[in-house]
Amino acid sequence: MTVAVELDDVHVSLAGSHVLQGVTFTVPTGGVTALLGRNGVGKTTTLRAIMGLVTHTGTVRVLGHDTRGLAVHRVARLGVGYVPEDRDV
Ligand SMILES: Nc1ncnc2c1ncn2[C@@H]1O[C@H](COP(=O)(O)OP(=O)(O)O)[C@@H](O)[C@H]1O
Ligand SMILES: [Mg+2]
Known part of the structure; x- marks a missing residue:
């Protein structure tokens, strides 16, 4: 399996809130990976961390x-x- 994106123990704090707490997953190449969760669990923050739009x-x-x-x-x-x-x- 080739890994496209890999997160290991990613933490992000925003305005004093510890929003991401140890996010760890891999996204393989050659497929489709979905990140699911209810409002406010940190999906967007995870993507912003991947792009470097928030400090992690x-x-x-x-x-x-x-x-x-x-x-x-x-x-x-x-x-x-x-x-x-x-x-x-
Ligand atoms: N800029 C910000 N400042 C403070 N809190 C934020 C900010 N952006 C998001 N949050 C909080 O971080 C949590 C995760 O938000 P978010 O990543 O947007 O969730 P999702 O995309 O899963 O709905 C929420 O509790 C949200 O209120
Ligand atoms: Mg979102």
């Missing part, structure tokens, strides 16, 4: 590249397309 601790890897310190456009260049839920493209 833990590890995010895209095709084996650790994204720590990468600008958002560099993460996009690794092959991640992100469609925001609002119109703030």
